[in-house]
Amino acid sequence: MNKREFLKKSGIGALGLLAAPSVLSAQDKLRTIKPDGRIRTAHIGVGNMGAADLNDISSHPQVDVVALCDVDAINLSSARKKHPNARVFFDYRVMLEDMADEIDAVIVSTPDHMHAPASMLAMEKNKHVYCQKPLTHYVSESRAMKKMAEEKGLVTQMGIQVHSFYDYKLATMLIRDGIIGKVHTVHAWSPKSWGYNGPKPVGEDPVPAQLDWNLWLGVAENRPYKEGFYHPGNWRKLMDMGCGTLGDMGVHICDTPYNALNLDVPMTIKNECRESNGFGYPENNIVTYEFPGTDYTTETLKWIWYDGPGMPPPNKDLVLPGAKNESSVKKKASTNISLDANIAAEGELPEQGTMFVGTKGRLLLPHFMQLPRKIVKGKYVDISKEINKYNLGAPIRNYESEGPKHYHQFIDACLGKDKCTAPFEYSARLTETILLGVIAGRFPNKKLHWDSENARFLEEEANQYLSGKYRKF
Structure with a gap:
C-alpha cells in the first residue's frame, strides 16, 4: 500500500491531508490573522515531543496555531483533530513558502539532524523560532544559528523546559551566591542509553504507508528504511541523526551548572x-571537560559527564551522608517527587543529577523536581535560610503547571512582554559544548584541544565532524 492509498483508507484524506504531494490541505488559504496581540505559530514535527510542544505552546491564550507539518500522516491527523483550523503540510519548506505572510513564530520539534535546516529557513524568513534541544546536530550549525538570530534580532528559545523550573533556578542562585565557595569540579550523570553497540543494519523493510521516508531523511545521507532503527524514536542512538544520551538528557542536566557557573566552551575534551x-553512539560514555575559570569557579573547572547503564561509577565526590563507603553508593530512581527532598537519607544517589564540588562543600541537584542539598564534611547542612531569602515561595511539584512556563516565556517574548532565558545566544554555546563531547566519542580516550576563537580542534582529524554535507531532497 502506498501513502496515497493509506491516506484514503485511513480517512486522513478526508481531513484534508491529500491535496498535493507536499502541501496537504483541502482548505482554501486561511485569512491572514493580524499579529497585533496574537502570535500565529507553525509547528514542524507534531509527533512524540512535537505533540507535547504543540500542546504547551497552544495553551498560551494569545497563540493561534495556523500550520502543522510532519512527515508522518498519522501524527498530522492527531494534531489536526486538536487544531482543525490549521493548514497541514508534509514538507516544511513548502509550508514556510506558502504561508510566509501568515506565520509569526515557528516551533521546530524534528529529529536532531533537521533542527538547523528547518530553523535557519524559518529565520531567513524573519520568523521567531523555538527549537527543541540539542539546538543542532553540528557545531557549525550552532554558530550559524546564533549568528543569524543576532543579526535579525529574532526571539529564540531552545527547548530545555527545566531551565524555567523552581529547583534549577534555586540552584543557580545558590551557586552564584557562593554557597559552596568556588566550584572546581562538576559531576553530571544519567543512566539512560541512547547508544547502539550492534552492527549496522543490512537489507531494507517496506516504508510505513503513512511515512514520507525521503522527507524524514531530509539532509541526511540516503539509505534504505529499516524498521526499529530510525522512525519514530531510535534515531537518537545513531550518529547521522541524533546526538546520543549526552545530546538528549545531557542538555537538560548540564544546563543548570553551565548557566550557574557562567561557562563558555571548554578548552579540552576527552571521552572514555x-x-x-x-x-551508533557508544552505550556508555565518560566525558571529561576542562573549562577556563569564571567568577564562580576556581582558575579552571573540571566537568565529568557519565551516561549509560550503571552510571555513574563509584567516586569519592559522589559519596553521600549515610553511605558506608565509596563503593556502597546506590542510585535511587528520582521518579518519586517529594517535597522534603529526602532522596539521599540512606546514601543513595538520585538516578540522574549533578554534584557541584566547591572549596567550601558540595551541592547535590537531583534531576528533577527535588531541592538541591548542601553537604559539608560528610553531613547535610540546613539551607532553608538561604532559600527563604530569594522569596521563591514553596517548592513547586506540579509538572503540569511548570511545564508550559518555558514555552509561554517564548510567546510572551514574541509579544514584547518578556525575555527568553535560553535564547540561541546562550543555547548555541551550551550545545557546542555538548557536541564537542559527542565528537570526542569518535576518538576514545584521546584528549582533544578546542580552539574556540577559530572554531577548530588542534587535532586536525577531528575537524571533519564539526559540520556535515547536506543531501538535496
Whole structure:
C-alpha cells in the first residue's frame, strides 16, 4: 500500500491531508490573522515531543496555531483533530513558502539532524523560532544559528523546559551566591542509553504507508528504511541523526551548572568509551571537560559527564551522608517527587543529577523536581535560610503547571512582554559544548584541544565532524 492509498483508507484524506504531494490541505488559504496581540505559530514535527510542544505552546491564550507539518500522516491527523483550523503540510519548506505572510513564530520539534535546516529557513524568513534541544546536530550549525538570530534580532528559545523550573533556578542562585565557595569540579550523570553497540543494519523493510521516508531523511545521507532503527524514536542512538544520551538528557542536566557557573566552551575534551563503529553512539560514555575559570569557579573547572547503564561509577565526590563507603553508593530512581527532598537519607544517589564540588562543600541537584542539598564534611547542612531569602515561595511539584512556563516565556517574548532565558545566544554555546563531547566519542580516550576563537580542534582529524554535507531532497 502506498501513502496515497493509506491516506484514503485511513480517512486522513478526508481531513484534508491529500491535496498535493507536499502541501496537504483541502482548505482554501486561511485569512491572514493580524499579529497585533496574537502570535500565529507553525509547528514542524507534531509527533512524540512535537505533540507535547504543540500542546504547551497552544495553551498560551494569545497563540493561534495556523500550520502543522510532519512527515508522518498519522501524527498530522492527531494534531489536526486538536487544531482543525490549521493548514497541514508534509514538507516544511513548502509550508514556510506558502504561508510566509501568515506565520509569526515557528516551533521546530524534528529529529536532531533537521533542527538547523528547518530553523535557519524559518529565520531567513524573519520568523521567531523555538527549537527543541540539542539546538543542532553540528557545531557549525550552532554558530550559524546564533549568528543569524543576532543579526535579525529574532526571539529564540531552545527547548530545555527545566531551565524555567523552581529547583534549577534555586540552584543557580545558590551557586552564584557562593554557597559552596568556588566550584572546581562538576559531576553530571544519567543512566539512560541512547547508544547502539550492534552492527549496522543490512537489507531494507517496506516504508510505513503513512511515512514520507525521503522527507524524514531530509539532509541526511540516503539509505534504505529499516524498521526499529530510525522512525519514530531510535534515531537518537545513531550518529547521522541524533546526538546520543549526552545530546538528549545531557542538555537538560548540564544546563543548570553551565548557566550557574557562567561557562563558555571548554578548552579540552576527552571521552572514555568504546571504539567508534561509525554508525551508533557508544552505550556508555565518560566525558571529561576542562573549562577556563569564571567568577564562580576556581582558575579552571573540571566537568565529568557519565551516561549509560550503571552510571555513574563509584567516586569519592559522589559519596553521600549515610553511605558506608565509596563503593556502597546506590542510585535511587528520582521518579518519586517529594517535597522534603529526602532522596539521599540512606546514601543513595538520585538516578540522574549533578554534584557541584566547591572549596567550601558540595551541592547535590537531583534531576528533577527535588531541592538541591548542601553537604559539608560528610553531613547535610540546613539551607532553608538561604532559600527563604530569594522569596521563591514553596517548592513547586506540579509538572503540569511548570511545564508550559518555558514555552509561554517564548510567546510572551514574541509579544514584547518578556525575555527568553535560553535564547540561541546562550543555547548555541551550551550545545557546542555538548557536541564537542559527542565528537570526542569518535576518538576514545584521546584528549582533544578546542580552539574556540577559530572554531577548530588542534587535532586536525577531528575537524571533519564539526559540520556535515547536506543531501538535496
